[in-house]
Structure formats: structure tokens, C-alpha cells
Amino acid sequence: MADIRLADEREAPPRPLRRHLLGVSDLQRADVTRILDTAATLSRSLEREVKKLPALRGRLVVNLFYESSTRTLSSFDLAAKRLSADTMSVRSSGSSVDKGESLKDTAVTLAAYDPDVIVIRHPQIGAPQLVASVTGAHVVNAGDGKHQHPTQALLDLHTMQQALGRLEGLHVAIVGDVLHSRVARSLIEALALVGARSTLVAPPTLIPRGIEAMGCETTSDIAAVASADVIYVLRMQQERMLAGAAYVPSLREYTALWGITPERVRPGQVVMHPGPMNRGVEIDPRVADSEAALITSQVRSGLVVRMAVLYDLLTSGPVEVPVALEVA
Amino acid sequence: MTLFSRTGVPDTLTIRGARVIDPAGGLDQALDVTVEDGIITRLEPAADAARGLVLAPAFIDPHVHLRTPGREDEETIATGTAAAAAGGYCAILAMPNTDPVVDSAAVLGALVELAREEAVVPTGFMGSISKGLRGEELTEMAELAALGAVAFTDDGHPVTSAGLLRRALQYSAVAHRKLALHEEEPTLSRDGQMHEGAVSAELGLAGWPAVAESTMIGRDLGLAAYEQRPLHIMHLSASVSVEAVRAAKARGVAVTAEVTPHHLCLTDEAVRTLDTNVKMNPPLRTESDRAALLEGLRDGTICCVATDHAPHARHEKEAPFEEAPFGVTGLETAFAALYTTLVEPGALPLPTLLERMSAGPARAFGLPVPRIAEGETANLVLLDLEAQWRVTEDGFRSRSVNSWLLGRTLKGAVVKTVAGGRVVHAL
Numbered sequence: 001m002a003d004i005r006l007a008d009e010r011e012a013p014p015r016p017l018r019r020h021l022l023g024v025s026d027l028q029r030a031d032v033t034r035i036l037d038t039a040a041t042l043s044r045s046l047e048r049e050v051k052k053l054p055a056l057r058g059r060l061v062v063n064l065f066y067e068s069s070t071r072t073l074s075s076f077d078l079a080a081k082r083l084s085a086d087t088m089s090v091r092s093s094g095s096s097v098d099k100g101e102s103l104k105d106t107a108v109t110l111a112a113y114d115p116d117v118i119v120i121r122h123p124q125i126g127a128p129q130l131v132a133s134v135t136g137a138h139v140v141n142a143g144d145g146k147h148q149h150p151t152q153a154l155l156d157l158h159t160m161q162q163a164l165g166r167l168e169g170l171h172v173a174i175v176g177d178v179l180h181s182r183v184a185r186s187l188i189e190a191l192a193l194v195g196a197r198s199t200l201v202a203p204p205t206l207i208p209r210g211i212e213a214m215g216c217e218t219t220s221d222i223a224a225v226a227s228a229d230v231i232y233v234l235r236m237q238q239e240r241m242l243a244g245a246a247y248v249p250s251l252r253e254y255t256a257l258w259g260i261t262p263e264r265v266r267p268g269q270v271v272m273h274p275g276p277m278n279r280g281v282e283i284d285p286r287v288a289d290s291e292a293a294l295i296t297s298q299v300r301s302g303l304v305v306r307m308a309v310l311y312d313l314l315t316s317g318p319v320e321v322p323v324a325l326e327v328a
Numbered sequence: 329m330t331l332f333s334r335t336g337v338p339d340t341l342t343i344r345g346a347r348v349i350d351p352a353g354g355l356d357q358a359l360d361v362t363v364e365d366g367i368i369t370r371l372e373p374a375a376d377a378a379r380g381l382v383l384a385p386a387f388i389d390p391h392v393h394l395r396t397p398g399r400e401d402e403e404t405i406a407t408g409t410a411a412a413a414a415g416g417y418c419a420i421l422a423m424p425n426t427d428p429v430v431d432s433a434a435v436l437g438a439l440v441e442l443a444r445e446e447a448v449v450p451t452g453f454m455g456s457i458s459k460g461l462r463g464e465e466l467t468e469m470a471e472l473a474a475l476g477a478v479a480f481t482d483d484g485h486p487v488t489s490a491g492l493l494r495r496a497l498q499y500s501a502v503a504h505r506k507l508a509l510h511e512e513e514p515t516l517s518r519d520g521q522m523h524e525g526a527v528s529a530e531l532g533l534a535g536w537p538a539v540a541e542s543t544m545i546g547r548d549l550g551l552a553a554y555e556q557r558p559l560h561i562m563h564l565s566a567s568v569s570v571e572a573v574r575a576a577k578a579r580g581v582a583v584t585a586e587v588t589p590h591h592l593c594l595t596d597e598a599v600r601t602l603d604t605n606v607k608m609n610p611p612l613r614t615e616s617d618r619a620a621l622l623e624g625l626r627d628g629t630i631c632c633v634a635t636d637h638a639p640h641a642r643h644e645k646e647a648p649f650e651e652a653p654f655g656v657t658g659l660e661t662a663f664a665a666l667y668t669t670l671v672e673p674g675a676l677p678l679p680t681l682l683e684r685m686s687a688g689p690a691r692a693f694g695l696p697v698p699r700i701a702e703g704e705t706a707n708l709v710l711l712d713l714e715a716q717w718r719v720t721e722d723g724f725r726s727r728s729v730n731s732w733l734l735g736r737t738l739k740g741a742v743v744k745t746v747a748g749g750r751v752v753h754a755l
Contacts, residue, residue, distance in 0.1 A: 104647070126602035127648040147531055147533070210528070212526075214530050
């Protein structure tokens with residue numbers, strides 16, 4: 001078992017007083033590499049009998065969630081606990097938010113406890129920026145409206161790297177409702193950052209006009225997935241497809257034209273999905289449960305990548321990884 | 329039509345050595361200007377030219393939200409007109425989308441009374457086209473006009489029904505007033521937070537496409553031509569809209585149009601900051617749209633600069649971008665923003681800007697054109713083009729501080745404003 005030693009923060013050189021992860025644009029390629037390296041190292045710690053590391057002992061991580069969430073909230077919470085940080089979760093229901101408290105006031109109230117990190121999920125774009133501007137904490141965006149979900153993109157990169165051994169030069173087909181997807185926006189940006197290529201495959205009504213400027217290709221032809229290394233399936237948000245919205249005539253027709261069925265997956269391709277899935281809509285259950293699907297790996301990656309992000313924000317430098325001596 | 333303000337004693341003063349520019353009269357020379365009891369009595373060649381000082385006809389803003397009645401926490405007639413005075417304005421037109429809406433004689437009458445007590449700068453009021461801005465029934469335009477309504481608008485909302493707009497065009501002839509239109513096809517702009525394009529695609533903000541404005545402008549210019557009625561198009565934002573107005577004018581449609589300082593100075597790239605002070609309706613668009621608006625202002629297709637001064641409470645703007653209301657303030661910064669961004673770099677001649685901020689809007693709404701000539705009532709703005717100043721929250725006379733210019737340094741300051749023969753602002 002690898003010996004994992006985390007850099008002692010007391011010996012660390014000073015860093016900027018505040019750093020945030022509000023979007024993928026806060027990252028440079030070297031940051032992504034460092035975080036993914038840290039995640040790989042941390043994942044080995046999770047193979048040990050005692051899974052807890054002391055790295056963030058005495059630190060406070062507040063999870064402020066204004067939207068329902070299973071995997072993101074649970075993985076941030078567990079990530080903080082695995083690093084020995086104290087955690088506190090505040091949800092919009094059952095809190096002062098129910099009484100009409102503004103986001104600013106809630107953030108300022110929580111900031112009075114002097115948290116090191118505030119992880120925020122909010123249905124509105126710009127909420128993390130607001131929290132960052134009114135508190136002294138490091139802010140991590142865990143999803144703001146249709147804008148960004150940077151830790152999802154990082155965990156997706158981690159999953160691809162683990163499964164395919166590389167990121168540079170990969171071709172990823174992102175299939176489905178790009179228009180309403182923060183996951184897609186973060187992923188397109190992150191893929192471009194690491195030198196991978198992305199193609200959006202969706203009904204024309206669900207491709208945001210002008211998105212090609214982010215460095216991706218777009219098409220409505222499902223056959224385009226054939227040339228990809230990764231088929232990344234987006235959740236079809238049923239509530240957005242109700243009568244009147246008119247993005248697609250019916251889910252039935254959507255599934256017929258863009259659903260990922262076994263026939264549309266070529267041997268050697270892997271399939272990913274950020275969850276929660278609508279089985280039988282955007283993804284056929286036979287694909288979701290196949291060997292090609294990396295969906296549970298994504299959840300596991302979520303934990304280590306979020307540990308790595310918290311670690312990276314609160315401490316300095318890379319995790320110390322013992323270098324294996326190569327003998328010629 | 330009438331403007332209303334506090335009464336007071338007219339002033340007597342002499343402004344020496346400024347470069348006097350009156351585009352409407354073709355005047356551009358260094359003069360000493362004497363005002364006696366509010367009337368310009370003498371223009372004499374200046375003995376000494378004062379460096380950087382320009383004296384021009386004071387500005388007229390055809391598009392101001394005074395938030396009164398209903399949101400006096402955001403602006404009052406007193407604070408809004410003080411802001412106008414500080415910005416060099418001698419007249420402003422207030423929008424009717426207040427609470428209650430200015431759609432009845434009772435509401436307008438109360439506002440007129442208030443303006444007579446509080447307005448530092450002569451203020452005109454627009455009445456709404458439809459009752460309650462609901463787009464269903466016409467207001468009593470003749471009665472409102474008799475009480476002083478300068479024009480009619482449902483600003484803040486489009487007149488969605490083409491049928492109702494046609495009736496409004498027809499009926500406004502009875503009131504001898506023009507309609508001013510906020511152009512937005514609501515099923516195309518629905519939920520839109522910013523211009524639809526590469527930046528909105530990246531940010532995930534719902535797009536408000538340029539075609540939602542130009543589609544509605546096309547419809548309304550067609551109706552105006554058919555009914556042979558004049559029309560004023562508010563806050564143009566898109567290149568296609570400028571093109572539509574230019575083509576209609578060439579066909580002989582009596583259309584006037586306005587543009588805001590923020591649409592002339594900013595593009596949707598500014599929204600990347602998610603600063604709620606760049607959230608406005610219509611939204612900031614692309615560089616080619618900005619260039620087309622500037623060209624339209626230069627060639628006269630667009631005859632007015634209008635601030636669309638839209639004060640908002642601090643706590644409402646201190647919210648996530650999507651939750652924040654649309655609109656920014658502008659009265660106190662309009663000239664300096666445009667001078668700094670367009671005139672000084674050579675993109676817009678100073679006399680053109682001065683014309684579009686004064687004579688242009690006056691003619692569009694049938695108000696007296698402020699002139700610098702002997703015998704005219706003094707409506708003057710004295711500008712110091714060399715002065716630099718920083719836009720800060722505590723510098724505003726407006727009750728709200730939602731300016732897109734906060735923290736920036738601008739060149740060009742309003743040193744003195746004379747409105748209706750009275751000095752209403754002096755640095």
C-alpha cells in the first residue's frame with residue numbers, strides 16, 4: 001500500500017488569501033493536472049482500512065444547498081469528512097431561506113462561523129459569485145443554474161483518464177439537452193483545457209446558439225457519436241419538456257432520434273452520464289448496465305476529486321507522492 | 329404639452345470664455361454669455377478663452393424612471409431631478425410604469441402637483457398606452473394629454489397585441505401625442521437574461537435575441553406607416569433594428585429613435601462578470617451592434633441619447649444575476665461616459681453628441697429646442713472636458729447607486745446647469 005503523506009500546510013509558502021472554484025475558467029491546465037494527480041493519490045488512501053486523513057483537521061466546510069441533490073451534496077460532505085474537516089450542511093428548505101432571507105444575508109450569517117470553504121449549489125446563475133463577494137471563505141460552485149458545475153467536469157476528466165489512460169486527443173460526444181445543462185458547459189470548457197475534443201449532439205432546439213465559440217462542434221445527427229471515444233449522455237430534464245416549452249415534440253420522438261441504445265454504442269466506446277438517469281429516455285437500460293458504462297466510476301471519482309479540490313484550496317502545493325525509482 | 333418644476337426666481341450670471349457650441353444654430357466659438365433674469369441677453373466675443381470649458385444647450389432626457397409613485401425608496405422626483413441637474417439636463421421625461429401606473433387623470437394630476445413642489449429640473453410625464461400596462465384597454469389619452477402628458481408608452485413592456493397598438497396609433501391622433509415603444513416580441517425574448525449569442529451560450533443565461541426586438545420594430549413600423557402616424561422607438565439595441573429604422577425613414581415613416589449610453593459603450597462581453605449592474609433590458613449586444621448604434625447616432629437615424637435611468641434598490645441588485653432586476657442609472661454619468669468612450673477617442677464629434685442630447689430629443693417630443701441666442705430662455709450646460717473624476721457610490725444625487733460605471737474614472741464633468749433660466753447645479 002502506498003504511503004500517503006500530505007504536505008504540511010505550516011511549511012507552505014503563502015498563497016493568495018482567497019481562492020475560489022466558481023467555474024472551469026478559474027483553472028489553468030496545470031491546475032487540472034495537479035488536482036487530478038492529487039485525486040489519484042487520494043484514491044489510494046481510500047483503499048486503506050482507515051480511510052480518514054488528517055489534512056484538513058480543524059477546518060470548516062459549509063455546504064449551502066438551494067437545490068435538491070444526492071450525489072453532489074453527499075460526496076462533498078464525505079470528501080470533507082475523509083479529510084477530517086468539520087462539515088455543516090444548510091439546505092434551503094427548513095432554514096431561514098424559507099422565511100425569505102436573501103442569499104446575501106444567509107451567506108453573511110454563515111460567514112460569521114468563519115468557514116474555510118463554502119460549497120454552494122443554487123438554481124440561479126451568479127449565486128456563487130455573490131457568496132464569494134460577501135464572505136471571506138473559499139467558495140466552490142457545486143452547480144449554479146445552467147452555468148457551471150466545475151467539480152463535475154473534473155470528476156468526469158478523472159473518470160476518463162482512469163478508464164482510457166489519457167485525456168489529450170480524446171473525442172467526447174456530448175448528447176442531449178445542452179441548452180439547460182451546466183454539466184455540458186463545464187465539460188466542454190474542461191475538455192478544451194486538456195486538449196480533448198467535444199462534439200455536441202442534440203436536437204437543434206436544445207443547442208445554444210453561438211456555443212461553438214467555446215471550441216466544440218455541433219450536430220443533430222446521432223450518427224456522429226460513432227467516431228467518439230466517449231459518449232457522454234446528458235439528463236433529459238422532463239420538467240423542461242412539458243407541453244408548451246416545445247423544445248421537442250415528445251420524449252418518445254427524442255428517444256427514437258437521440259436515445260443511446262446498444263445499437264448506437266460501438267465496441268471500445270465508453271458511456272458516461274452525470275445522473276440522475278432517466279432510463280429509457282436518454283439512455284437505454286441495457287447501455288446503463290453494460291460494461292461500457294462508467295456511471296458508478298463517476299460517483300467514485302466524485303468523492304476523490306472533491307477531496308482533491310478541498311485539499312487544493314486549503315493547502316499548498318501538490319500531495320507528496322513517493323517517486324518510484326525506475327531501474328534501467 | 330407641459331413640463332413641471334418648482335417655481336423660483338430666475339438667475340442672472342455671466343459665463344466667460346467657454347467654447348460655445350450650439351449645433352442647432354451652427355454656433356461654435358469662444359464667447360462670454362450673459363444671462364439676465366433667466367434670459368440670454370448678450371453673446372460677446374470672449375477676451376480670454378478658458379481651456380477645456382464648453383458651454384452648450386442643456387440636455388434633455390426622454391427616458392427616465394423616477395419610480396414615483398410606489399418606489400420612493402429607489403428614487404423620488406426630488407432626487408431624480410437633482411441627479412438630472414447634476415448631469416446637465418434642463419428637462420426630463422418620466423416613464424409611467426410606476427405603482428400605480430400613470431394611466432389616469434388622478435395619478436397624473438398628483439404627479440404634476442408633486443413635480444411643482446419638488447422637481448429641480450422641468451419634468452414631463454408620459455402616460456401609459458394601456459390601462460395598468462396590461463395591454464388590453466387604451467387609457468383616456470385625450471384627458472391625460474390635457475393634463476400635460478407629453479407622450480404615451482407602455483415602457484417596460486411591449487404592446488403585445490398588434491390590434492391594440494393599431495388602435496392606439498389611431499386614437500393618439502385625437503390627443504395630438506406620439507407613442508413611444510418598448511420593442512420586444514415576448515415569446516422570443518421569454519425569460520431572456522442577456523443577448524443571445526456566444527456569451528449567453530457559454531454562461532448558460534437564457535438568451536434575449538436581437539430578432540425579438542427587430543421583429544417587433546418591423547411590425548410597428550408597418551402599422552405606423554399604414555396609419556400614417558409618428559412613432560418613437562425606445563432604446564434601440566441591435567444592428568438589425570437600426571437598419572429597420574433607417575429603411576423606414578427612407579420610405580417616409582415619421583419615426584424617431586433613441587439609444588442609451590450603455591448600449592453605445594458596452595457589449596455583452598461585460599456580462600461575463602455577472603455584475604448585476606450590467607443587466608438591462610434590452611440587453612447589451614455584440615460589438616457589431618454597438619458599432620451600428622454609433623453609426624446610427626452619427627448619421628441621425630437615431631436622433632436621441634436617452635439614459636433609461638432605472639434606479640433599483642441596493643438589496644435587489646445584490647442578488648444572483650438571474651434574480652436581479654433589469655436596469656441601470658445614467659443621468660449623472662451620461663455625458664462623461666459618452667465623452668470618455670466615444671468623443672475623446674474620435675469616434676463621435678462633440679457637436680453631434682451635444683445635438684443628440686439636446687435638440688434631437690426636444691424635436692422628437694415637440695419640446696422647445698434649447699438654444700444659445702440672445703432672447704432665449706437660458707437652458708445651458710457648462711462642461712469641463714479636462715476634468716477627470718471617479719464614479720463612486722457616495723457621489724450620486726440619485727437615491728440609487730446601480731451604475732455600470734462604479735469605480736471607473738471618467739473625463740468630462742458638468743460644471744454648471746441652467747434650466748429654465750435658473751442655476752440648478754453648480755460644482
